[in-house]
Amino acid sequence: MDLFGTSGIRGPVGETVTAELALSVGRALGVDRDRVVVGRDPRESGEFLRSALVAGLRESGTDVIDLGVAATPTVGRAVGWRDADAGVSVTASHNPPEDNGLKLWQPSGQAFDAAAREEIEERLRTGAFDPADWDGTGDRERWDARDRHVAALRDAVDGAALDRRVVVDVGNGAGGVTVDALQSVGCRVETLNAQPDGAFPGRPSEPTPEHCESLTTLVAESDADLGIAHDGDADRMRAVAGDGTYLSGDVLLAIFARAAAEAGERVAVPVDTSLAVADYLAEADVDVEYTPVGDVYVAEAASEPGVAFGGEPSGAWIWPDRTLCPDGPLAACTVARLDAERPLADRAAAVPTYPIRRDSVAVEDKGAVMDRVREAVTDEYDAGSVRTLDGVRVDLGDAWFLLRASGTQPLVRLTAEARAAERADAVLSTARGLLADAR
Incomplete structure (x- = not known):
């Protein structure tokens, strides 16, 4: 079925x-x-x-x-x-x-x-x-569990008085609890698309940079300290720094993970996470544990001893000492607390960003193609550099590439990243060659 x-x-x-x-x-x-x-x-x-x-x-x-x-x-x-x-x-x-x-x-x-x-x-x-x-x-x-959730969120930031001016784009979804929680800890909140409406008339439900242009503009042109955006059910949260910069999922993941984990601990991230996250966390002696793509897999890994945090660049964030459910309102309150301690823009500037390349190739039988890709990769590369948790990821030290079948379309998706642009282009070319040979 x-x-x-x-x-x-x-x-x-x-x-x-x-x-x-x-x-x-x-x-x-x-x-x-x-x-x-x-x-x-x-x-x-x-x-x-x-x-x-x-x-x-x-x-x-x-x-x-x-x-x-x-x-x-x-x-x-x-x-x-x-x-x-x-x-x-x-x-x-x-x-x-x-x-x-x-x-x-x-x-x-x-x-x-x-x-x-x-x-x-x-x-x-x-x-x-x-x-x-x-x-x-x-x-x-x-x-009505909303008050209970607000109380839990207030407890998560230790009841701190967060003197932040926050714009919350609820996206016409169910995330109004974020507004209540931020106000309860002293934030001054302005809302966008706050009326629940399942037709999502204000913007499409997914809080991508393109869909959040009104939020980024308002934050940049006002005296707001930060912006928050949710999807329709508020399990996802994305953030905008006070200068109007929409933070990428990898940058936000790195910020959350660095704040949550202590030296010697691990964070759970999916296989398509940027190398920059691992590099940034390594500075604090924090390791990454890779999982298949999907918050259920991140949550499973986050429940293990020694894992302090789990996150997906798509906007799902998990603090296992609070809940194993991706909690967008919790992420919103946490990012407000972090911004009060040190502006998000400053935190984001400390996270490296590397060139990343993506492509998608239509295939007739993606399962069979990926079987052949796995066989070719395991023959060509050392076992320690290959992960087959979800598709095939090959770590090359200064770069990595991932071939992964789409879950919904007859496509194989390719991702390559390196610390230098020319290297990223070359690694993507390698991935394309492997796929071409397997088709």
Whole structure:
């Protein structure tokens, strides 16, 4: 069936994602769980998808804690707060408004791992469902968890009085909890696109540099100290320094990781992370641990002893001592605290940036092609320089390249980075040659 990606079930409403599917997932999840937390982002389709999901859970005898419209990290945290067995966010995160999805959470705050996702898929395949007796159906309780999340965020910055002027671009999503939290610790907050609206009329949901031009302009031309941007469900957070510079994901990752980790500790990052992050952290005797791309994999690694932080350049940030759910509002409060201690622009200037090259090549059978790429790479390069966690990454000391099959398209994506531009071009050429030979 293969419904789940690393970010749960996600796709066009009425095609991949339907009320029938949500009902079935509720039934499958309710087979052996007594209490489940449910919340959704502001997409209009989320209303009937949530209703179907809740119906399936209650029909199975499972009690539901319904948060209504809530940020995904609020849902992820609430599983533990309410001693629940699982959580479900009805969201397509940063995808366009015609999409929706279901992302499932464990009590630790970590997304369902591969084994847990496979268990649900197997129940969907076999129709495994055990309806409760007429008098044993589950209850539904509505609960607004926003204040609880704000209190947790305030605690995360030790209740510090952060005299910062912050512009928050909520992106018409569910991240209003960030505004409340920043105000509660003394920030003066101005908002953009603060009205929840699942059509995302203010800007597209994903907070890319192109989509956040209004935010960067406002920060640059005002007396704001920094800017914050979220996606539709606020699991992602991107930042703008006080001079109006939109910080790249790798730079922000390096800043967060350096602040979170002490000498001898590690941080978890995906295989497509810039070499600059490892170089910057090495200055503080902090190592990187590479994972497949996807916050669930970063969270798994971040839960290991000695790992102080996990992050993805796409904007998912995980502090394992707080939660294993990517928490955009927590990242927003943390970046405000860091800026109060030392301006973001100064921190960013200390992080090196290297030339990076990217390309995508259409292939007919990406699985078979990548098998041949792996075989060629393992034959040509020392085993210690090759990682096959997610695609094939080859570390060359002063450079690296990655060939990775797209999860959604018939493409192989190529990435190459080096400390010098000519070297990056040469390494990308090497990667192209390997792919050409494997096609």
